[in-house]
Amino acid sequence: MKGAIRYRGNCRNCGGDFLFIRKLGFICPECKTRPERFYLDLPWAGKRVRIYSDKQGQPLDTYDRARGLQAHINAEIKSHTFDPSRYLKAELSRFYFSAVAQIWLKEKLKEVEQGLKAYSYVKELVAYNDRYFGPFFKDKDIRDIRRYDIDEFKASFPAHLSPKTIKNIFIALKNLFITAHRKEIIERVPSFPEIHVPEYTGWKWIDAETQVKILDVIAEKHRAIFVFLFLHGCRPGEARALKAKDIDFQTGTIRIRRTFSLNKLRETTKQKRQNIIPIHPEFAPYLKEHLKLSLPEAFIFMNPITGKPYNDETLRKIWHRGLKASNLEKSNLRLYDASRHSFASQLVNSSVPLNIVSKLLGHSSLKMTQRYAHESIDTMKIAIQNLSLSSKPTVSGLSLAKK
Secondary structure, three states: OOOEEEEOOOOOOOOOOOEEEOOOEEEOOOOOOOOOOEEEEEEEOOEEEEEOEOOOOOEOOOHHHHHHHHHHHHHHHHOOOOOHHHOOHHHHHHHEHHHHHHHHHHHHHHHHHOOOOOHHHHHHHHHHHHHHHHHHHOOOEHHHOOHHHHHHHHHOOOOOOOHHHHHHHHHHHHHHHHHHHHOOOOOOOOOOOOOOOOOOOOOOOOOHHHHHHHHOOOOHHHHHHHHHHHHHOOOHHHHHOOEHHHEEOOOOEEEEOOEEEOOEEEOOOOOOOOEEEEOOOOOHHHHHHHOOOOOOOOEOOEEOOOOEEOOHHHHHHHHHHHHHHOOOHHHOOOHHHHHHHHHHHHHHHOOOOHHHHHHHHOOOOHHHHHHHHHHHHHHHHHHHOOOOOOOOOOOOOOOOOOO
């Protein structure tokens, strides 16, 4: 029979070579493990041809499969129908991890065009692929990737990555494999390690006095959008995307229905649903003065310099200039912290029920709002002062006399 069956790699346990034993095939004499990949080394037309999979792209992952392909190819040679191009590496390039990753990213970009995914999210996936997936997996056959490879990938991460970032990377990678499985590129999705992310307790927020301090140093021509964010608590991208038709003076409400993802307008919010919030009384006069109801598609907040809606970078630059002028530059306070987080925290500290705060923020569940509950320590300090033991029996070591 033409062609020799050979194996790829060494024993993963001891790193040793495999030994061929009749009726058993290749096996590690020490660990009793077997090779995971084989190939057929075939002399053809004066050259040596290496065949790693069958015509359907099924890799030779067992010795029996390799023997079956060897017999099939010999039958083709005998009938003069053998065509090595149907088996060669060029045909297998579609199984390279790098090739599958590009298919995955193109699918995600198509979802952006359909309004199903945010551009900022897909941009993050591209960054994960460029920084982590691609450099590690390169042109490895995605069908060969197992839990061992996933663990090795995790071990390759730089030490500065936070557990949250690592978890996000693994969520993205698993989604890539799920896509490959759905397209029948791989037979199964490898298992992934569980990444534990400690509960984050470092939410930053500021009080109204600090907000006013920052507003005072922001140029008046840019001030309106920041005032709006402080008083309404929506996301900056949602404020940038507000149009005249979203304001209803008759009911005194604002409909949050779209957002900017970086600088691409999406006709849906992050939660993929609309949220109706009341117009703050302090902001109503500005809207009545500046809103062009005759132009329902006009954006409410326009950059007076460009005549277009504020883009993400411009808004951040204006904000950071305000922090610097307020001597708060070292605080690293994001606009999101100073607006949305502060909006929620101030309401909680004012004893507003969490379910009301949740509705104002447009959260899909109360659980998302509960992270602000710990911010009510000031309120709790005031509340606990209503308790008194001054009229009750004394306890050794404590003075409970009325002052």
